[in-house]
Amino acid sequence: MARRYWLMKSEPGTYSIEDLEEDGETHWDGVRNYQARNLMRDDMQVGDGVLFYHSNADPPGVAGVAKVVSKPYPDPTQFDPKSKYHDPKADPAEPRWWLVDIAFEERFGNVVALPELKDDTRFDDMMVTQRGSRLSVQPVAKKHFDAVVKLGRKRR
């Protein structure tokens, strides 16, 4: 199976690319959206590329690159009453929420800002540039992944 590419959103105030750089890797817990869950659970594989996106940031945009380093497994926070991600309806026999681990790969010298992506016609058909695109885990085409990485590495 060929390598796939993803974009994963995080608010830098909660967890930033700097945090990931420091930690080396992290559990992508707390996803509570079924579409995002399905993508992680059903379609992610070890080695996949991840654009790490800062949402609710100034400016919002892709801050760096990570990669998937685990198979999907049940998000333990759903069963933890003390967690803010606790889901009282989650059943350990049939977990509702899944996650993967991701590892730091690189931090861009400059964030590839959302307005830049919107201004560049190459990204017209990228999910994150669409109006009202709230999904926190999105599939990304290889051409978009490669072009964003190129922009992120470019010195400006």
Place this chain on the structure above:
DNA sequence: GCCAACGTTGGC
């Protein structure tokens, strides 16, 4: 199964 009410996301 419809849909109004409500909650959340996230750009601006």
Place this chain on the structure above:
DNA sequence: GCCAACGTTGGC
């Protein structure tokens, strides 16, 4: 802080 877009919940 506003609010449009969207997802979820729950009454019926």
